Amino acid sequence: MLDTALRGMPELHPGEVWLAGAGPGDPALLTLQALAGLDQAEIVVHDSLVDARVLALARPNARRIFAGKRGGRPSTHQGNITAQLVGFAREGARVLRLKGGDPYVFGRGAEEVLALAEEGIPFRVIPGITSGLASLTMALMPATVRGINRAILLATGHGITDENRECDLDWTQIARLGQPIVLYMAIARLPAISQALQAGGLPPDTAAAAIASATMSGERVVVSTLGSLPDDIARCGIAAPAIVVIGEIVRTRAKLLALLPQLAGGTPWPPG
Ligand SMILES: C[S@@+](CC[C@H](N)C(=O)[O-])C[C@H]1O[C@@H](n2cnc3c(N)ncnc32)[C@H](O)[C@@H]1O
CATH class of the missing domain: 3.40.1010.10 (Tetrapyrrole methylase, N-terminal domain)
Structure with a gap:
């Protein structure tokens, strides 16, 4: 076939x-x-x-x-x-x-x-x-969940220097969207981005996660909160390539794992 x-x-x-x-x-x-x-x-x-x-x-x-x-x-x-x-x-x-x-x-x-x-x-x-969506799927975090989000933002965390000017997103505005944020290339600048999103009104206990090397050898998932994720990433030694996701959709993982702990290894269910 x-x-x-x-x-x-x-x-x-x-x-x-x-x-x-x-x-x-x-x-x-x-x-x-x-x-x-x-x-x-x-x-x-x-x-x-x-x-x-x-x-x-x-x-x-x-x-x-x-x-x-x-x-x-x-x-x-x-x-x-x-x-x-x-x-x-x-x-x-x-x-x-x-x-x-x-x-x-x-x-x-x-x-x-x-x-x-x-x-x-x-x-x-x-x-x-795209890795932003594949990472969510592999980490048991659906990109959209009815009743939770009606949009999802894919953004780069990488600051771009354009003609000697630092171009960055307006994280305060993004915080106000109230929709999940999926960040590419954000590990290095995550402490600053997390601070800016909190300054924009996102509570520090907003669910957040990092998914490293999705679908590659060494795939890792760290679930945390907006306030703690930068420290947790450093503590766990998470390195690029990684996707960061911020928002309520992250919590679906815990709900699924509570029902089927076997899914933590990324194995299909039922196995075999
Ligand atoms: C230059 S961007 C390229 C993105 C790519 N075009 C895409 O659609 O996925 C590189 C970033 O993509 C993300 N990335 C790519 N592959 C990844 C993977 N397997 N797991 C997690 N993040 C990944 C990381 O944020 C990495 O820093």
């Missing part, structure tokens, strides 16, 4: 670039189209958060090029990445640009497709499961 589904996938033509989301980590969460891209690409240009198990699905003779940031290793400049994609496509290669999660969610996918479009390179964008 999987073979039939893969046979119906589009062809990655020579000189074309597919920009695909690799999902949060577990290859079982790839889309069929991303898998078809891995099966056809001669060159795979990937970010650091693309799981090794996903990269292993590329053709054995495919050239794998690392283009991301990783502790201790120099980061690849965005301009160099787009120039590489354009160059490979012009040489007539079948190119897969693989990004963690979804390419258009805090992944600079927009910049890359605009550059490809400007250079007249044919491309296709393949959505992936």
